[in-house]
Amino acid sequence: MSLVRAGRLAICLVIPFLATTSLAQVRTADPAQRGLTNADFPRAIKIAANVYTYEDFHAGPERFTTTNMFVVTDEGVLVADGQGSPAETKGLVAAIREVTTNRITTVVICSDHGDHTGGNASFPPGVHYIIHPASKAILDRQAAARADAWKLPASAELVADRTALKLGGEELQILFLGRAHTAGDLAVYLPRQKILFLSEIFLNRVFPAMRSAYPSEWLGALIKAERMDVNIYIAGHGFTEQGPVSTEELHTYRKALEAVITEATRLYRAGVPVDQAVKQANWGEYASWTLASSQGPIAIRKVYEELSGQLK
Numbered sequence: 001m002s003l004v005r006a007g008r009l010a011i012c013l014v015i016p017f018l019a020t021t022s023l024a025q026v027r028t029a030d031p032a033q034r035g036l037t038n039a040d041f042p043r044a045i046k047i048a049a050n051v052y053t054y055e056d057f058h059a060g061p062e063r064f065t066t067t068n069m070f071v072v073t074d075e076g077v078l079v080a081d082g083q084g085s086p087a088e089t090k091g092l093v094a095a096i097r098e099v100t101t102n103r104i105t106t107v108v109i110c111s112d113h114g115d116h117t118g119g120n121a122s123f124p125p126g127v128h129y130i131i132h133p134a135s136k137a138i139l140d141r142q143a144a145a146r147a148d149a150w151k152l153p154a155s156a157e158l159v160a161d162r163t164a165l166k167l168g169g170e171e172l173q174i175l176f177l178g179r180a181h182t183a184g185d186l187a188v189y190l191p192r193q194k195i196l197f198l199s200e201i202f203l204n205r206v207f208p209a210m211r212s213a214y215p216s217e218w219l220g221a222l223i224k225a226e227r228m229d230v231n232i233y234i235a236g237h238g239f240t241e242q243g244p245v246s247t248e249e250l251h252t253y254r255k256a257l258e259a260v261i262t263e264a265t266r267l268y269r270a271g272v273p274v275d276q277a278v279k280q281a282n283w284g285e286y287a288s289w290t291l292a293s294s295q296g297p298i299a300i301r302k303v304y305e306e307l308s309g310q311l312k
């Protein structure tokens with residue numbers, strides 16, 4: 001275990017994987033329920049010899065983590081997603097510095113949302129970005145509308161389906177599993193370690209957040225992920241879990257998404273107007289998940305949009 005000074009006042013812990021979770025661990029995205037305090041974050045978790053996750057708090061009143069992955073190779077470091085602000089992503093860069101002097105060469109933008117891209121200005125200049133065309137269009141639009149928004153370099157590599165790259169002898173696959181939480185979610189797969197970073201395709205014990213989602217296609221992406229040869233699934237929000245727990249939790253998440261779509265569909269078919277449906281929805285066990293109260297109504301509206309053919 002070693003201590004790192006992160007970008008903010010906090011100290012970043014680099015902790016071994018086994019120290020983080022066990023089968024007895026409470027399954028929740030809520031740090032307090034897992035016995036963690038603010039002082040435990042940000043933190044980096046070593047999940048394989050050269051692979052780490054980095055967890056820091058998402059902004060907002062409800063506490064939960066935004067999780068990134070980084071892969072260290074002789075030829076450089078690949079980072080999957082950043083944090084939501086330049087100060088927070090500085091913390092991620094500092095945590096990488098703690099474990100290697102190799103430079104950050106590649107950043108995969110797996111989710112175009114601000115809580116994963118808002119800090120990208122803190123990545124070193126000259127970094128090679130990889131992004132889905134739909135996400136590039138979103139970021140370009142934001143940069144055109146706001147002078148202070150981070151600008152994706154013109155050299156960014158577009159991945160519409162899949163690509164494989166070699167970095168220091170390590171094979172890394174960048175995969176589009178279909179539209180899901182956004183129109184351009186990318187996943188990063190490490191075939192040697194059988195690790196799959198799913199970014200916001202997988203929100204571990206966080207209520208399915210559908211503001212820019214494609215509900216039924218998202219389900220399809222999760223089923224594809226479940227069928228892959230994977231030992232450790234990494235979520236973009238919520239905690240990094242041990243291999244077997246991560247597999248269970250991905251399955252649990254797919255069930256949650258199914259249940260949310262089923263409940264919204266039931267209300268739609270019963271002819272309940274959307275404004276009443278948001279009040280009538282019964283989320284069952286998922287009502288206790290992080291963000292359920294704010295994301296429930298958004299999910300109803302999105303599923304209604306899809307069922308009525310308004311979602312293109």
Ligand SMILES: [Zn+2]
Pocket residue numbers: 111113115116200236237
């Ligand atoms: Zn997010």
